[in-house]
Amino acid sequence: MATYAIGDLHGCYVEFETLLEKLDFSPSRDHLWLTGDLVNRGPDSLGCLRRSVALGSAASVVLGNHDLHLLAVARGHGKLKRNDTLTDILEAPDRPEMLEWLRRQPLLIADHERGYVMTHAGLLPQWSIAQASELAAEAEAVLRGDDVDDFLSVMYGNRPARFTPDLTGEDRIRAIVNVFSRMRFIADDGTLDFAAKEGLDSTPEGYAPWFTYPREDDPAGDRRLTLLFGHWAALEGRTPDAQVDVRALDTGCVWGGSLTALDLGSGERIAVPASR
Template identity: 75%
Template sequence: MATYAIGDLQGCFEEFEALLARLDFSPSRDHLWLAGDLVNRGPDSLGCLRKSMALDGAVSVVLGNHDLHLLAVARGHGKLKRHDTLTDILEAPDREAMIDWLRRQPLLVEDRTRHCVMTHAGLLPNWTLDQARALAREAQSVLASDTVDDFLGAMYGNVPARWDDALTGTDRLRAIVNVFTRMRFIAADGTLDFAAKEGLDSAPDGFAPWFTYPRVPEPAGVRPTLVFGHWAALEGHTPDARVDARALDTGCVWGGSLTAMDLDSGSLIVEPSRQGKAA
């Protein structure tokens, strides 16, 4: 049995199928981790979402910012943007089943035997694993609940930009979701920057990639491997990392590649993109 973690699909269904074939992936034998952003910007968001659902017990998914955007639009709390490719999902006959499945996916997936944790954007350095687990469950319980619309209606926004244990209500949930799904550059005090989205040289003054800060100590000296997507401009590299961080978004939708990592060996398996190079 092998477990593979795959970076952002973003509607690149043809590449997803080809990568699974390259892995000789068998749902009855192997397991798959998907690092979020299953949908949007690519040509077949519907195919990616349906395939992920069909894998059922053979797949573990974390929500990404594009997945949450789909949820908000589907529930009437957001508007389609110019480059969104979500219409096929929104007009599909099985739309409600897909939306209901998606909103019940977690923000954090973990294999404690391998000491491996996956979120879409990363993990705040001053959160212990216990705290991260609890906060992920807190937000997920709302997304999966009958009160999901209350949050989706207020989900968009950049404040508060810094985590505080005393946060409550919508501000607290928005801060949790922003860390798990939108984080790139942070300041030493944990403040998130939401404007810079390109490579490392785009860091604002006083900010650095989240993975370049040391993590708070864990019990028994556990040093988790942190698997994440979200940041295509890294091209799979995490220079100057102070943690064991594995960047798996290699920009398939922008003409790069779709990358899988074997969680046991750490080896990478790459499927070239069929999409045009970004301008």
């Protein structure tokens, strides 16, 4: 049995299938961790979402910002953007089942036995794994609950830019979701910058990549864990000056790069080039 973590699909269905074939992946034997952003910008968002749903218990998925955008648009709380490729999902006959499955996916998954934690964008260095897990569960309960529309209607936004324990209501959940799904550069107090989205040469003054800040040990021994994330295609899988053990898995398939899998047993990276 092998477990593979795969970077953002972004609707790159052909490459996803090619990578699974290269891995000799079998859902009856192996397991996938998917870093989120299953959909959008690529040519076959519907194919990627359907395939992910069909994998059932053979796949563990975390929500990315584009997945959350799809949920908001589908429920009438967001508008399609010019470069969105979500219409095929919105018009699909199995749309209700797929979107119900999507909103029940977590923001964080952890395998303490293997020593891996995965979120879409990363992990705030001010949070222990235990705290991050609790905050993820708090936001997941909202996304899975009967009042999900109340949150999705106010989900978009950059404020508050910093999570503090005293936050309540929609501000608290938005801050949590933004950390897990949108974070790139942060200040030393945990304030997120939302403007810079390119590579490390675009680092804003007073900010640094989240993974360059050290994490303090806690009783759970967080520093022994490897953090897996996607979201940041401009890194091209590289995390220079990282102060924690991280693996960047979004290698920009949708932008002409590649789709990458990490074998969690051997640490080997396996990739296929973008077909476009």
